[in-house]
Amino acid sequence: MGLREGALSIELKHVHKKFGDFKALDDVSLKIEDGELLALLGPSGSGKTTLLRVVAGLDPFDEGQVLFSGRDAENQKTHQRGVGFVFQHYALFRHMTVFDNIAFGLNVLPRKTRPSRDQIRAKVMELLNLVQLEWLADRFPWQLSGGQRQRIALARALAVRPQVLLLDEPFGSLDAQVRKELRAWLRRFHDEFHITTIFVTHDQEEALEVADRIVVMNKGKLIQVGTPEDVFHNPVNSFVLSFLGNVNFFHCRLEEGKAVIGESALEVPGLSVQRPQAAKLYVRPNQFKISRVFSPSALKAIVEYVNPAGTVVKINLKTESGQQILVEITQEELKNIKIKKHEKVYVSLKDVSYLEYVQDNP
Amino acid sequence: MSSRAEPKFVKYLLIFVALVFFGLFIVLPLICVFDNALAQGLRFYLKTLQDPDALAAMRMTMTVALVAVPLNLVFGVAASWAIAKFDFKGKGLLLSLIDLPLSVSPVIAGFIFVLLFGAQGYLGPWLIAHNIRIIFAVPGIILATIFVTFPMVARELIPIMRSQGNEEEEAAITLGASGWKTFWLISVPNIRFGVLYGIILCNARAMGEFGAVSVVSGHIRGLTNTLPLHVEILYNEYQTVAAFAAASVLALLAILTLIAKTAIEATIHSGQRQG
Numbered sequence: 179m180g181l182r183e184g185a186l187s188i189e190l191k192h193v194h195k196k197f198g199d200f201k202a203l204d205d206v207s208l209k210i211e212d213g214e215l216l217a218l219l220g221p222s223g224s225g226k227t228t229l230l231r232v233v234a235g236l237d238p239f240d241e242g243q244v245l246f247s248g249r250d251a252e253n254q255k256t257h258q259r260g261v262g263f264v265f266q267h268y269a270l271f272r273h274m275t276v277f278d279n280i281a282f283g284l285n286v287l288p289r290k291t292r293p294s295r296d297q298i299r300a301k302v303m304e305l306l307n308l309v310q311l312e313w314l315a316d317r318f319p320w321q322l323s324g325g326q327r328q329r330i331a332l333a334r335a336l337a338v339r340p341q342v343l344l345l346d347e348p349f350g351s352l353d354a355q356v357r358k359e360l361r362a363w364l365r366r367f368h369d370e371f372h373i374t375t376i377f378v379t380h381d382q383e384e385a386l387e388v389a390d391r392i393v394v395m396n397k398g399k400l401i402q403v404g405t406p407e408d409v410f411h412n413p414v415n416s417f418v419l420s421f422l423g424n425v426n427f428f429h430c431r432l433e434e435g436k437a438v439i440g441e442s443a444l445e446v447p448g449l450s451v452q453r454p455q456a457a458k459l460y461v462r463p464n465q466f467k468i469s470r471v472f473s474p475s476a477l478k479a480i481v482e483y484v485n486p487a488g489t490v491v492k493i494n495l496k497t498e499s500g501q502q503i504l505v506e507i508t509q510e511e512l513k514n515i516k517i518k519k520h521e522k523v524y525v526s527l528k529d530v531s532y533l534e535y536v537q538d539n540p
Numbered sequence: 541m542s543s544r545a546e547p548k549f550v551k552y553l554l555i556f557v558a559l560v561f562f563g564l565f566i567v568l569p570l571i572c573v574f575d576n577a578l579a580q581g582l583r584f585y586l587k588t589l590q591d592p593d594a595l596a597a598m599r600m601t602m603t604v605a606l607v608a609v610p611l612n613l614v615f616g617v618a619a620s621w622a623i624a625k626f627d628f629k630g631k632g633l634l635l636s637l638i639d640l641p642l643s644v645s646p647v648i649a650g651f652i653f654v655l656l657f658g659a660q661g662y663l664g665p666w667l668i669a670h671n672i673r674i675i676f677a678v679p680g681i682i683l684a685t686i687f688v689t690f691p692m693v694a695r696e697l698i699p700i701m702r703s704q705g706n707e708e709e710e711a712a713i714t715l716g717a718s719g720w721k722t723f724w725l726i727s728v729p730n731i732r733f734g735v736l737y738g739i740i741l742c743n744a745r746a747m748g749e750f751g752a753v754s755v756v757s758g759h760i761r762g763l764t765n766t767l768p769l770h771v772e773i774l775y776n777e778y779q780t781v782a783a784f785a786a787a788s789v790l791a792l793l794a795i796l797t798l799i800a801k802t803a804i805e806a807t808i809h810s811g812q813r814q815g
Contacts, residue, residue, distance in 0.1 A: 236710055256713050263714040269707035273729040283715035286725070338716055 186247050186260075186341040186374055187212050188233060193242035195228060195398075202228040203239065204398035210342075213372040215365075217379055217389035221421070225398040226378045227266075230344050233376065234261045262340030262373075266347040268331040270319035276330050277315040280305055283338035305333040308367075325356040345377035349384065361388055382422045386410060394418050419460050419532045426503050428459040436475065437527075440499055444527050445475045460532040463506035467526045468493070468515060476524035479503060481517050493517070495525065573791050576784035588782040589789065593761050597770035598789070603678070604753075604766060605746040608685040612742050616693025617735070621727075623694075624701030625709075635698075641690045649687050650755025653680055676758030681766065684752035689745045693738035700734040733808050737801065744797040748790060 188210040195203040202225045210216055218226040231237040232244060235256040244251045251259060271279050278285075280302045284293055293301065306312045309329035319327060328348065335343060348364070349357040365388050368375055379385050385392050386406040394401045394409060394417075402414045413419040416427075430437040430444075433454045437444045446459075469476065479495040482502075491512045495503040503525065517523055578585050588594065619638060623631060641649060655661050657674040667674060674680045708730065712722040728735075750768040757764040759773060767790055774783035 234714060236714070257716045257718070261714055263711065265707050265711060267707060269711040271708055271711070271726060282712065282717070282725075286712075286715065286717040286721050334711075334715065 188342060188374070188376075189243075189245040189248070190229075190233070191243040191245065193229075193232060193239050193244065195225075195232065195237070195239040201225075201398040203232065206242070206398070206400055208393065208400060208403065210374060210376060212374055214374055215368045215388065215390045216376045217385035217392045218376060218395060219379055219382060219385040219392050219421070220395035220401075222380060223397075224395040226380075226393075226395050227346055228398075229395070230263075230346055230376060230378050233342075234263050234344050235259050236263070260339075260341040262335030262338065262343045264328075264331045264335050264343070264345045264348055266350055268319075268327045270327055270331060270334070272319050274318075275315065276306075276311070276317050276319070276322070277302055279319070279330060280334045280337050282334065301337060305337055308336070309333045323356075324352045325360060328352065328360060341374065343373050343375040345375065347378050347380070349381075350379070357384075364388060386422070394421065396421075413532055416458070416460060416532060416534055424463050424504055425531060426461045426463065428461070428501070430457055430459050431455070432457050439477060440497070442477050443475055444477065446527060446530055446533075448530075449533070456536040458534040458536060459530060460534070461527060461529075462531050463492070463504045464490070465527060465529040465531065466503070466505045466507075467528050468505060468507060468511075468517065469524045469526070470515060470517070470521075471524065473524055473526065476526040477503075479523055479525050481519055481521045481523060484512075484517065484519060486512060495523065497525075570791060573784055573788050576780060577788040579784075580781050584781065585785050585788075588779075588785045591782070593765070594770060594782070594786055596761075596763070597765045597767045597786070600678070600681070600765060601747050601767040604682050604685050605743055607682050608689055608746045609739060609743050611686055612689050612693050613735070613739060615690070616697060616738060616742075617731075619694045620697035620701050623698055625706055638691050638694050641688050646684075646688050646749065646751030647755055650684050650752035653683055653687075653752075653756050657683075675756055676760065676764060678764065680756035681753050681764060684756045685746050685749055688749050688752050689742045692742035692745055693735070696734045696738035696741065697731055700731055704730055733804055737804050740797055740800050740804070744794060747793055 190206055190208045193203050193206045194201075204225075206225075206229060208229075218229060220226045228237060232239050235251065235254065246254065246259065271282065274282070281298050284298045284301060287293075292298075302315070303312065306315060309332060311326060311329055311333075314322065314326060314330070319330070322330065332345075332348075345364075349360050352360065361384060364375075364377075377388075389406060391404065392406055392409050393403050396417055402409050402418050404412075409418060410422050413422065419425055420427075428437070428439050430439045431454060432438075432446075432449065432452065433443070435446065435449050435452075437446050437449075437457070437459055439459075477497055479497045481493060482496050483492075483494040485492040486509065489509075490506045491509060493505045493507065495505060497503065505525070515523075619634065622628070623635060654675055656663055657667060657680065658664050659668065659675070661675075674683065708726050709722050712726045713719075717725065747766075748768060749766075750772070753766055754769060754772075757766065757769055759765060759769055761773070765773065767786060771783050771786045771790070774780075774786060
């Protein structure tokens, strides 16, 4: 179908950008490979949208370099960069029909390179077909649903054969069902056409599900760059860990390969024997084992709530010291142990996500 | 707030009060104007309007509006563009300065120009030396009108542009449109109703302005008289019917303005622009 022109890689070198005293981008260096589907993930205000806008040339930056295929893009204006940008709120032209919206990028080409009227018509219909909305050609944006607007915005961006597609919170303002559908659609679309794509999201599930690589950002800095598997299982710090899904956190003392929390000494799989030290223990909800049988290496807790409605069973526990623990077990396991509200259980560790050593205060 | 606890009579009382006010202060005076204007018959009415001084006053009013409105349109679009789409130092100051003509009495506005350009004013001697006449001449009237109508277009456009934001323009630019094309293909269509609305209000004010123009015009019959000034002169000379005839032209203009305004509002609300 020929949606893309040629190979393109984007590289940012030590990019800094401030809004007043606020550091929106703080020494960002990143290379985006040709044909990659990259997610910029972070809380709001982490600089991810700014990064996207810097790549598009919509926002200037203070220091550093942006390279398109190895060439400095400083003097390349937005409209020369070959970027397709899909805005968070779509930014469809409200006074134009869907057809005219998609045709816009072709209609504004200089006369010499502009396709004929029939060619434009064919191209627009081809794109409408791609997003499966041919029947909406004569509607106005205000007559469309959110999901339809999103897809029209995408079709409009694709009309100019961008070398790179930049999506700002593409599914942010859609309801859950439509969001899931469009996510899967984006993944399939990318697998078929391999346009280098960067999308911004604050939804870790979305990033983990769709992207080839994830860039986790916080306070204008890149915290971790890696495959979804990598960032999920080997987080570089507790921020990444807690941002990518629920996690329980305990203050403990490490002694002889065990984590001492209150009265209990929990076995920590894979922890070697070392000198006693204070630490913070991060455990995902599915890394616990629940039992009704007492064990000295288990935490005593009371069941506060059991929610079996879902693919996993979510259980809220409260330890003797009053700490809340979120545990997930399978439906199978629930059948085996049959725990109920207000019952006493013993919690041990199957695994630990992350261990952070704390300097002892003498 | 679904419970409408107010008794019915409150509703009718309020409607009644509103209607009485409307009738007393708007409808009655309007009827008065046309009644007095036509007191000596339609023929006399038309004759007074064809009086050379009346025609000259109408021409002058038209001329002033034709110059002041386009100038304010350019200024209004530029200022609202700057305020709505860019961040810069002094933006708040510019915003309040735009509103200044609304808070200053028009008489003072006229007086400012006399102080600046009049024979005893700051620039007066230089102007006289170069044989340029501003005060008691057409340029003064136009300047005073521009000053008074200064905020009309900008005030209409700033809220519209602010609520629309930059995104559509940015989208156009990422799709390869130049700044010029983006302005004409995206920005202008998006504000076209606001612009039209602003022009109508600006025009109404430009044609109806009395105070500021009165100070700078010098009331030279057939030369520097606008329609509102003409009404005053006729009235002072006890030519009541002629005065009301001229006033009726202004009243008609106001009614036309209202109709145009309503028509535009109806178009806006018909859905075309709902985002």
